[in-house]
Amino acid sequence: MLKDIKIVIDLDNTLLDSHKLWESLGEDMEKLGVSKELWKEARARESARIKEAEEKGDYLQLYSIENIIDFLKEKLGSRFDFLFVFYHFLPRFAGLLNDSKEDCLFPDSKAFLEKHKKEIILLSFGNGVVQLSKILTTRLNRYLDPDRIFITKKEKWQFFSENWKADRGNFPPKFMIDDCPRNLRLIKEHNPSVITICIRRPEVYVDENIHRRSINFVVKSLTEVEEIVK
Numbered sequence: 145m146l147k148d149i150k151i152v153i154d155l156d157n158t159l160l161d162s163h164k165l166w167e168s169l170g171e172d173m174e175k176l177g178v179s180k181e182l183w184k185e186a187r188a189r190e191s192a193r194i195k196e197a198e199e200k201g202d203y204l205q206l207y208s209i210e211n212i213i214d215f216l217k218e219k220l221g222s223r224f225d226f227l228f229v230f231y232h233f234l235p236r237f238a239g240l241l242n243d244s245k246e247d248c249l250f251p252d253s254k255a256f257l258e259k260h261k262k263e264i265i266l267l268s269f270g271n272g273v274v275q276l277s278k279i280l281t282t283r284l285n286r287y288l289d290p291d292r293i294f295i296t297k298k299e300k301w302q303f304f305s306e307n308w309k310a311d312r313g314n315f316p317p318k319f320m321i322d323d324c325p326r327n328l329r330l331i332k333e334h335n336p337s338v339i340t341i342c343i344r345r346p347e348v349y350v351d352e353n354i355h356r357r358s359i360n361f362v363v364k365s366l367t368e369v370e371e372i373v374k
């Protein structure tokens with residue numbers, strides 16, 4: 145199956161405007177007793193943590209809802225934990241409510257997936273429940289079959305190398321699209337034949353220059369990617 149795969153694509157800040165998604169959840173959080181200010185503060189702290197780690201050059205790219213919830217738990221009390229939040233959010237996240245968060249996808253995402261349906265897979269890093277929830281609530285599952293969705297807590301380069309090595313009969317996909325320069329650098333180091341494409345959406349945290357030698361292309365949109373993968 146993987147011999148047909150040409151493109152591996154990232155979810156957060158590549159297909160999905162994750163900042164916008166979390167922002168849009170503010171109203172729901174208010175119903176759980178989280179003020180707009182506190183929700184903003186919790187997310188800002190998490191962004192700052194990632195930025196700091198990335199500047200040190202040693203971070204694992206993950207905007208963690210668990211960290212955000214832990215912070216809120218400190219402020220609001222122990223009942224406010226991961227299960228509590230997801231108990232209230234899962235119906236929405238699972239697409240069971242009518243108001244999807246489809247508008248949090250970048251404008252060119254759906255067309256890109258549609259066009260490359262047969263040759264693309266999604267590789268997302270993070271908590272499986274959270275990542276799958278994002279996929280469902282934005283209706284991305286309409287564009288990706290379940291066997292084309294991979295969510296891992298391992299670093300992407302590790303997952304990539306373990307699953308898509310030529311000596312295991314699965315030839316590495318040709319293109320890797322991600323907003324995280326560090327992911328691309330590490331994938332390239334371990335799989336030199338992969339063409340790495342760094343997509344710079346809004347709300348990005350780091351200058352790609354430190355990883356530049358391992359990145360083949362830097363683009364601003366998936367429309368630009370079309371020129372490269374065609």
Ligand SMILES: [Mg+2]
Nearest residue numbers: 154156157323
């Ligand atoms: Mg990303």
